[in-house]
Amino acid sequence: MAGVPADDLIPDLTALIKAYDVRGLVPSQLDARVSRAIGAAFGDVVVHGGARPAAGSASRPVVVVGNDMRESGPELVAAFAGGLAARGVDVVRIGLCSTDGLYYASGALDVPGAMFTASHNPAEYNGIKLCRAGARPVGQDTGLAEVRDLTRTYLADGVPELPAQERGHVSDRDVLADYARFLRSLVDLGGIRPLKVVVDAGNGMGGHTVPAVLGTGAGLPALPLEIVPLYFELDGSFPNHEANPLEPENLRDLQAAVVEHGADIGLAFDGDADRCFVIDEHGDPVSPSAITALVGLREVERERAAGRDSIVIHNLITSQVVPDLLTAAGARAVRTRVGHSFIKAEMAAHEAVFGGEHSAHYYFRDFFFADTGMLAAMHVLAALGGQDAPLSALADAYMPYSASGEINSRVDDVPAARARVVQAYVTDEGAGAVEVDELDGLTVRHWDTTPRWWFNLRASNTEPLLRLNVEAQDEDIMEKVRDDVLTLVRAGVEKESE
Structure with missing residues (x-):
């Protein structure tokens, strides 16, 4: 087939199509050609359920597709929609939206969806979060592995095109106002006392959704909220700071603005606005x-x-x-x-x-x-x-205990480091002194008797790191358990990565 890329032009799809979503560099890992193949594969595997599109069907299945503010979004969406249409799927493009805005559209319309975003990743990335009808997730064990395999086939052999009369159609629809009305129907803010709220959108999609939901941008009645905006301009290059509020340095502008404006609360959203971090009136993060x-x-x-x-x-x-x-x-x-x-x-x-x-x-x-x-x-x-x-x-009132936060330790031998902790806290402590489970990493609990504490030690899936979280009845106990466990973890040559 003319124009079909050689095998060496097919990107490493295992690195691109991960356990829960698609995420990669543009264009070296994700470009229009790859996006079209993923769209076609998603249509065949998830939308059609692995069956061949029905010839001559009077109605076609529908997928809703949206994108965040990244510059590469529109081209990737157009290619993805083309792949779906080639496989007999109608596409409703909702344009700029937050990830939860895409989930709303998928749930309200009861159709599968695709959100083009790389969330909090830097500007050179983009990706796709896929879901089934009703916003049900698509992951490695629920279809994403099959999508990856079929994408590889379509990149090697080309996307098969249905006859023109059986191909899907692409249309556009704005759901922002419907999304805003739906959220307001779930929480009544009309009767609260007036609040001054600083919102840091990080140049991400919060700058699009906050005016609609908390303001009057979608034509809804005004709420007793004075919104002080920070970085509401949509800009996928993130000129002010990364749209990742999990990193403390990305909260500093918001913390300062809350204090400067005498605000009651600060809110920070990540790039696709599906996560929200809260700052109190003193500029301190709320857990x-x-x-x-x-x-x-x-x-x-x-x-x-x-x-x-x-x-x-x-x-x-x-x-x-x-x-x-x-x-x-x-x-x-x-x-x-x-x-x-x-x-x-x-x-x-x-x-x-x-x-x-x-x-x-x-x-x-x-x-x-x-x-x-x-x-x-x-x-x-x-x-x-x-x-x-x-x-x-x-x-x-909701945080009476003392917590360490997550502490990362880079170690030469993860199993050996973990074994030292097991020896000290499980074997040497003796049966019954602590509760132990391995639901996710190693959790050791000493909560039923004083002093009360617990810790969890989890290995990274991608790096030689051990992640430690400790909580205790007070700061002194937390610090002792934290330091004792870290001493065991970091015995030998290590490098701390906070």
């Missing part, structure tokens, strides 16, 4: 565990008022306060591995009302079991504006 507890209790209370039992999902390195408070409120707290695919699977399996992660991903049953930073932010605004105390006092 995502505290946000998980706060939002979880609000959702549990709503379920209880409706006479329903509730389940909340949390990953294993969120604070002990999360299961403590949720269980006391009558909910069932389900602990799961770190990673959005595990949270989403547990959310769906248990029909959980809410789920939270230490990385500031928050998941809602009423948002198609998907994650949305905006809805979490609205819950925090509702809780803050529904009472008179400042955010720092409100947050303190």
Whole structure:
């Protein structure tokens, strides 16, 4: 076939199409040719379910596609849509959107979706988050491996084209206002006290969605919120700072602005605006565990008022306060591995009302079991504006324990380092002195008797790193456990990577 690339022009798809999404450098790993092949493969594997598109069918399946503000987005979307259309799939392009905006469209329209974003990665990256109808995730074990294999075939042999009358059509639709109305229907902010809110969009999609949801940009009534915008201009080159609020240096402008403006709260969104970080009135970060507890209790209370039992999902390195408070409120707290695919699977399996992660991903049953930073932010605004105390006092009630945060150690021999910790805390402590599980890495708990503490030690999947999280009843105990474990982990030649 003329124009078909040689094998040496096919990128390493294992490095591009990963366990949970597509993510790579543009154009060396991801370009229009590759995007078209992925679109065709997604159409055949996920949309058609592995069956050959039905010839002469009166109706065609539909996929909704959106993109963030990265410069490469429109070209990649056009190519992806072309691949889908070639395989008999209609495409609805919703244009610029946040990832949770794409999830809304997939859920509301009940069709599969594709979001072109590289989230918080630098400007030279782009990627695709894929989902089935109803915003259900597509990962390595749920179709993505098959998409990767078929993409390789289509890059080698070319994308097969259906006859013109059987190809899909591409159309455009704006869903921003519908997305904003839907979120407002889930949290009522109309009756709260006036709040001054600084929002750092990091030149990402929060600059597109915040004016629509929290302002009047989508034609909705004004809320009692004064929004002070930081970096709302959509710019995929990220001229001010990386759109990754997980890194403390990327919060400094927001922290300073909150104090400068005398604001009640600060909100920071990542590039595709599916994660939200919260800053209190003093400019101090509020732990995502505290946000998980706060939002979880609000959702549990709503379920209880409706006479329903509730389940909340949390990953294993969120604070002990999360299961403590949720269980006391009558909910069932389900602990799961770190990673959005595990949270989403547990959310769906248990029909959980809410789920939270230490990385500031928050998941809602009423948002198609998907994650949305905006809805979490609205819950925090509702809780803050529904009472008179400042955010720092409100947050303190949800964080009574002391935590280390995640500490990374680069070690020469990960199994040997882990074995030293096991020897010291499991073998030498003796049976019954601690609780041990290996749900995700090694978790050692000494919580039922004083002094109360726990730690989790997880190996990186890609680097010779061990990740340590420690929590204890007070700062002194936390520091002792942290330092003792790090001494064992870092025995020998090591390099710390905080």
